[in-house]
Amino acid sequence: MNLPEATIETHRNGGKLSSISAIMPVWMKKEEDGHTKVIIPLLGLTTWAASENDVEAAASEAIQSFCMAAEKHGLGVDEELKALGWDAEETSPKHGLLSHTTSDELLQQVMQTADQFAFSQLAIC
Amino acid sequence: MSDINYPTVDIMFIKEQLESCPKFISGSYFKVGSTHNFVKIGKQPLFKRLVIVREDHERQVNYLQSVGIAANYGFLTELMQWLEVNRSWIDGAYSANRP
Numbered sequence: 001m002n003l004p005e006a007t008i009e010t011h012r013n014g015g016k017l018s019s020i021s022a023i024m025p026v027w028m029k030k031e032e033d034g035h036t037k038v039i040i041p042l043l044g045l046t047t048w049a050a051s052e053n054d055v056e057a058a059a060s061e062a063i064q065s066f067c068m069a070a071e072k073h074g075l076g077v078d079e080e081l082k083a084l085g086w087d088a089e090e091t092s093p094k095h096g097l098l099s100h101t102t103s104d105e106l107l108q109q110v111m112q113t114a115d116q117f118a119f120s121q122l123a124i125c
Numbered sequence: 126m127s128d129i130n131y132p133t134v135d136i137m138f139i140k141e142q143l144e145s146c147p148k149f150i151s152g153s154y155f156k157v158g159s160t161h162n163f164v165k166i167g168k169q170p171l172f173k174r175l176v177i178v179r180e181d182h183e184r185q186v187n188y189l190q191s192v193g194i195a196a197n198y199g200f201l202t203e204l205m206q207w208l209e210v211n212r213s214w215i216d217g218a219y220s221a222n223r224p
Contacts, residue, residue, distance in 0.1 A: 031187075037189075044172030047160065061158040061160035065160050065162045065175065073171065
């Protein structure tokens with residue numbers, strides 16, 4: 001049984017997504033123009049940071065944006081994450097837990113090259 | 126920090142261009158912190174339809190991000206014109222203003 005490399009916890013109030021917490025691998029790459037590209041493959045997102053110190057903020061905002069867009073213009077966070085290969089461990093009206101696990105050995109090794117970030121209770125508006 | 130050899134682009138220019146692009150759901154624009162979001166029309170999963178533009182602390186979008194977005198959404202010519210007018214910057218050219 002492989003350990004998940006990423007988990008997302010969703011909290012809902014009256015059916016509406018209120019916050020999420022996540023543990024997620026993030027890759028960053030300083031580009032030619034001095035800014036840093038921030039890649040979150042498990043959510044299919046790419047964003048930009050002004051510097052390494054700005055990466056966490058960039059990633060947090062991108063995750064919040066993904067969730068808000070998923071709720072408003074998609075099928076909801078849980079369904080949109082399934083489309084990205086996430087598994088729903090638990091879904092209840094107030095709380096959801098999803099994880100992403102790779103069984104492919106090569107991908108597991110690639111995952112080791114990321115920086116693991118923990119995002120705690122990101123507010124969803 | 127930005128590399129002085131590359132210009133930056135005002136976020137408002139990028140935002141205006143994307144808001145007038147017909148590929149996006151009208152009114153889908155929203156902002157989270159320094160992150161500007163636009164959602165494309167279509168039936169694909171959301172992750173393929175979400176377009177993120179991130180500004181820096183001076184309300185600027187870095188060069189590589191700007192060019193990538195402009196190329197994908199059909200305003201590369203307008204971007205290059207904007208850079209020439211607003212940043213005295215011509216792609217591939219030497220500028221008398223360079224140190």
